[in-house]
Amino acid sequence: MDKLLKWAVLNSATANEDAPATTQPRPDHQKLDPAIIDHILGKDESVLMREAMAVIQNPNLDWEAKEIAFEDLELLVSHIDNANNLVPLQLWGPLMDLLQDPDPRMRSNAAWILGTSLQNNPKAQRRFQEDLATPMVEGGGGLLRVLPLLQADQPVAVQDKALFCISAYVRQFPPGLQQLIELRGLEMLKLVVEDPARAGKLKRRIYFFLATLLNGADTYGPTLAQRLRKDRYLELLVEQIPQLLEAGELDTLDHALRLLVALHDHDASLSLAKTLKENPALWQAIQKIGQSPARDGISEDVWDKIKSIL
Structure with a gap:
């Protein structure tokens, strides 16, 4: 019994000797690499939208990179909350400006993204309407910028996406149709149909x-x-x-x-x-x-x- 007691005493560890501590210090989250957090949790969609636009506007990147960025942005704005964030994120104005870009691929994709953001979205439709009524608003223009994309000197791909944008704007939004009529948009559509060079x-x-x-x-x-x-x-x-x-x-x-x-x-x-x-x-x-x-x-x-x- 004495030997057993002596063995127990010798093999008992205290917190001050060789026993491991029961608690570990918590890591300092402020020192974690944000890239690691993004990799684990995924980036916020507003960040992704800004990044896509940065790629689109970067003159040093090739078209393949821009095309992927357009596709990513279009997918993001297909969600109505993201579509309505185009204005607070200051992306609405740049998109409107792209409707007049010298590159027809840029014009076409800008109309595509705007059209997606307008679909079944009264808030975005009103924004588009206000841009027409008050050109001093950031990115002003609305239909005034889209309708010229229907003209005969535009490639078919540009005309097609312009039609998509116009359709998304006026459907279930009577003020949009009224503007289309007032700006002689129906006459422009008729000219497209009459043009023998346009695709069926x-x-x-x-x-x-x-x-x-x-x-x-x-x-x-x-x-x-x-x-x-x-x-x-x-x-x-x-x-x-x-x-x-x-x-x-x-x-x-x-x-x-x-x-x-x-x-x-x-x-x-x-x-x-x-x-x-x-x-x-x-x-x-x-x-x-x-x-x-x-x-x-x-x-x-x-x-x-x-x-x-x-």
Whole structure:
């Protein structure tokens, strides 16, 4: 027993001898490398947005780096909170300025990002509207800067993204449509459709955009229909529908017919039956569609309305 007690005493350690301390000093977080924290937790999205814009604006970087930065920024602003942060982060003005950049790729991507930020975002739409109404606001311009991107001297890719931006601005935002009308934007869209050098895909999107506006907005559908009549869209459709059928551009034909039907639905002074009978080439084209495989390329809801008067 005495030997056992002696062994226990000799092998007992105290905190002041060789026993390990029960507590360790806490690390000083202020000394941690911020890069390590970012790697672990991920950067704040506002930081990522600023970094993307810095790459886009850097004249020493190649297009590949800028393209990736545009894609990253577009993905970020697809979230409405990030889209609304473009102004406080002072990124809205630079984006608006890029709409006038000498490089068409910069103009196209700037319109793309702005369009994404405007989609279903009343706050951003009002901001875009204010930029038009008060040019002294940072980045002022709104539609005044986007509409020139529809002109014939612009590449198709630029026109396409400009249309996307305009569409995102005016949908479900009547003041935006009113501005588009006042600035003769509908006439500019018509010029794009009439241009034989423009791609069918772009024309198809314009027809779809206008038909969607007419069919989805009871509050201003009649006003838009009257304006389209004034800008001679009916005459345009009467001329182009037979041409589209002859060229076999069935997707564009489908959207042109949809716009034709929508225009008559929202303008009480028009009769689709009368329009067809007064325009033999259009009437013959409609009959030919019903008797050929082209019929399969026309949407059922559109064809049902046309078929009812055949």
